[in-house]
Amino acid sequence: MDAVRPDMPTPPGRKPRRPAPARQPLTQDLIVETAVRVLDTEGLDAVTMRRVAQELGTGPASLYAHVSGKDELRELMLDRVAAEIRLPEPDPARWQEQLKELATEIRRVWTAHRDIAKVSMGGIPTGPHLLAVAEVQLELMRAGGVPPRIAGLAVDTLGMFIDADAIEDTIYTARTPPGEDPWEYFRGHFEEITAYFRALPADRFPNIVGMVDELTSPSGDERFQFGLDILVRGIASYVAPRDGD
Amino acid sequence: MDAVRPDMPTPPGRKPRRPAPARQPLTQDLIVETAVRVLDTEGLDAVTMRRVAQELGTGPASLYAHVSGKDELRELMLDRVAAEIRLPEPDPARWQEQLKELATEIRRVWTAHRDIAKVSMGGIPTGPHLLAVAEVQLELMRAGGVPPRIAGLAVDTLGMFIDADAIEDTIYTARTPPGEDPWEYFRGHFEEITAYFRALPADRFPNIVGMVDELTSPSGDERFQFGLDILVRGIASYVAPRDGD
DNA sequence: CGCGGCGTAGAACGGTGTTCGTAACGAACG
DNA sequence: CGTTCGTTACGAACACCGTTCTACGCCGCG
Incomplete structure (x- = not known):
């Protein structure tokens, strides 16, 4: 074991390879939970291998030991979310x-x-x-x-x-992009679309404009x-x- | 014009910049048509800016003069496909x-x-x-x-x-991946799924297995x-x- | 003939999913 | 206790992606 005495300075060229390996061990549940958190806060497009890995303080390659790929991760996310569905007692x-x-x-x-x-x-x-x-x-x-x-x-x-x-x-x-009022953003888009519909030629699209x-x-x-x-x-x-x- | 005399060898470092610029001029219609062809043969995921540009013998940057981006291209593809819908005379x-x-x-x-x-x-x-x-x-x-x-x-x-x-x-x-019989491929997946459903615990999923x-x-x-x-x-x-x- | 504008496209930037090879770890074993 | 070995972690790299910058060549106009 190359344990260095605590009173010795670290020799040159000897970098501590893992600064804080004291993370809780990576598990599939932890990965899926983190991915769902990213989904909720930043949307599905933001759920990338790199983003999830970053959230866990590691690199993207580490995820592949617990998840076969992005598709499987998405399916696992879906099922984890489906667990929140409250099922009725059939009557x-x-x-x-x-x-x-x-x-x-x-x-x-x-x-x-x-x-x-x-x-x-x-x-x-x-x-x-x-x-x-x-x-x-x-x-x-x-x-x-x-x-x-x-x-x-x-x-x-x-x-x-x-x-x-x-x-x-x-x-x-x-x-709506992050950091913007969803309602205001929606109003803008909404009015843009209605204006577009209203501006349509009424002879070709009478029902739509009407x-x-x-x-x-x-x-x-x-x-x-x-x-x-x-x-x-x-x-x-x-x-x-x-x-x- | 730097036209080189035909009997002269091309000087070193002087490469013909455009080997065959005699392409038909790029138009939005041509781009959308090409994109739809790629869609039909290779699927939506294969419709990338690079793939469409390659099909047209050019680079991806050239498309942006006729199409604002991938989203617009996809909408244009959709509308081009929608043109094939035969509309009825209302009765x-x-x-x-x-x-x-x-x-x-x-x-x-x-x-x-x-x-x-x-x-x-x-x-x-x-x-x-x-x-x-x-x-x-x-x-x-x-x-x-x-x-x-x-x-x-x-x-x-x-x-x-x-x-x-x-x-x-x-x-x-x-x-189905390209170059494989779709029906055969489908059969495989299909039987895999039915087998999975059949193998489910019958006490928890009686209706599904039944x-x-x-x-x-x-x-x-x-x-x-x-x-x-x-x-x-x-x-x-x-x-x-x-x-x- | 000169020249300006415009369509073209090479190169590059920052991102993606995925794989490779290596380094560290824990446990089992001599 | 020392060694070995299988498992896990992960930096680096590969092949892509959408998009932008910028230079270049061609055409039409003056």
């Missing part, structure tokens, strides 16, 4: 309300973590927490009498809708509840095949 | 069918150009062709008696649904028509407010 009498409540809950978690929905969109759920959500959705629908095939399709469709809505939401809100206010209404909640209501009503229409469509 | 009696047909047509074009839907998702349509599509959608619904507010929301919701479905589709099909076949059915068309049917039925339920829900 067959209220399955439609519960399905809507669960969708709203997912949306709440998704939008709370900025653009995590971009990771969810276009990926097959594999993480345990994500699977638990799908399991409850299936359970709710099956208990409500929805046929298996319809329930399977509906899980896909519902997931697509929730992800898409959350993504659409972030383009209005979370795109419905500017309806089209650019910023109320994402209303749009979400609208689509959700339609979807659940449509799913429910399949419970009794002889009920008539 | 108020068939507005629901026409709305579904138009959605299916958009999906056809989207999936024909791999993951162009990723550009559409999470962006406000501004290009002329994209606006024309929205205009027709509004026209169809308004002629069918859909209230303005509902029609505005429905355009958003429909667009989200179509984009999300097209994106979901690409993760099954277009992710419905593997319904969940992983590769028929994207069926899922699309299912969601589309539900959405249009929901929209139509708003035409006569006193009709009862």
